[in-house]
Amino acid sequence: MNAVIENMLSRRSVRSYTDQPVEPVLLKTILDCGLYAPTGHNSQRTKIFVQQKPETIAALNVIVQRELLAHMLTENDVMASSIARAKTPNYHFMHHAGVLISVAGPRDYSNSMAECAAAVENMLLAAHSLGLGGCWINQPNWFHDVPDLRALFEPLGMRDDEVILASLCVGYTNLQTPPMPPRKDGRLICDMPL
Amino acid sequence: MKTASAGTLESMDCLVTVTEAAPGSGVVIELEGSSVSRFRSAMEKTVRSTLSDLGANDVTVNVNDHGSLDVVLEARVETAVKRLRGEK
Numbered sequence: 475m476n477a478v479i480e481n482m483l484s485r486r487s488v489r490s491y492t493d494q495p496v497e498p499v500l501l502k503t504i505l506d507c508g509l510y511a512p513t514g515h516n517s518q519r520t521k522i523f524v525q526q527k528p529e530t531i532a533a534l535n536v537i538v539q540r541e542l543l544a545h546m547l548t549e550n551d552v553m554a555s556s557i558a559r560a561k562t563p564n565y566h567f568m569h570h571a572g573v574l575i576s577v578a579g580p581r582d583y584s585n586s587m588a589e590c591a592a593a594v595e596n597m598l599l600a601a602h603s604l605g606l607g608g609c610w611i612n613q614p615n616w617f618h619d620v621p622d623l624r625a626l627f628e629p630l631g632m633r634d635d636e637v638i639l640a641s642l643c644v645g646y647t648n649l650q651t652p653p654m655p656p657r658k659d660g661r662l663i664c665d666m667p668l
Numbered sequence: 669m670k671t672a673s674a675g676t677l678e679s680m681d682c683l684v685t686v687t688e689a690a691p692g693s694g695v696v697i698e699l700e701g702s703s704v705s706r707f708r709s710a711m712e713k714t715v716r717s718t719l720s721d722l723g724a725n726d727v728t729v730n731v732n733d734h735g736s737l738d739v740v741l742e743a744r745v746e747t748a749v750k751r752l753r754g755e756k
Contacts, residue, residue, distance in 0.1 A: 533737050533738075533739035536737060537680075625674070625736075628674060628743060628744075629750065
């Protein structure tokens with residue numbers, strides 16, 4: 475099978491990481507893949523912020539956990555499972571991975587979410603192809619206007635008119651990749667038989 | 669004198685205002701807010717260390733703190749100094 479397609483069909487979300495640091499050359503390759511994701515009219519207005527300092531990640535974890543526990547649940551709330559997890563001991567919003575990559579875009583641009591998501595998917599696939607694990611992380615998106623969370627991105631250059639809309643964590647894992655679950659029926663609709 | 673600020677007055681955050689001072693005048697730190705009575709020395713240490721890392725030796729820093737984490741205070745000081753320098 476084509477290696478790119480095989481990589482896409484075998485990627486899984488990884489939620490358990492070792493302490494092994496990600497080599498800078500691999501991280502740079504992953505980030506380059508994010509930079510080459512499509513943007514509308516090649517505007518390239520998305521920005522990729524990388525957080526690796528342990529004290530910053532620890533502070534982000536404190537902030538995310540605090541916000542999750544303070545959140546008032548509503549019916550079918552997308553945060554429900556995250557809130558349940560935030561109540562568990564040793565909670566870590568990025569599963570103890572050592573690298574958080576957050577993609578931000580212009581606040582008032584309707585394609586920003588799509589462009590940030592495309593960058594994250596590129597980077598998830600790149601991480602997988604390099605033998606690393608990755609997982610989509612939603613909390614920086616959910617809480618992108620919490621002042622002290624924003625504070626930790628501003629020294630890196632995030633402006634007031636930019637918001638984090640998609641993130642991933644990256645790291646090494648000891649887990650064996652489990653088999654891919656089958657795709658649910660009814661999700662593929664074609665106007666002609668394939 | 670040029671001034672720049674970063675942060676908010678919201679809970680768990682701080683508002684940091686940095687004003688440039690004449691060369692040789694050193695660092696002056698003014699702390700206010702609900703956390704100061706308990707954490708003055710730790711906050712001063714964080715502000716001084718961050719300024720030192722940034723090479724900001726002649727500035728007046730005002731911090732209005734409402735329970736920010738140490739790392740958040742550090743980030744706010746860094747952002748304010750960078751804004752003062754026109755880097756952001």
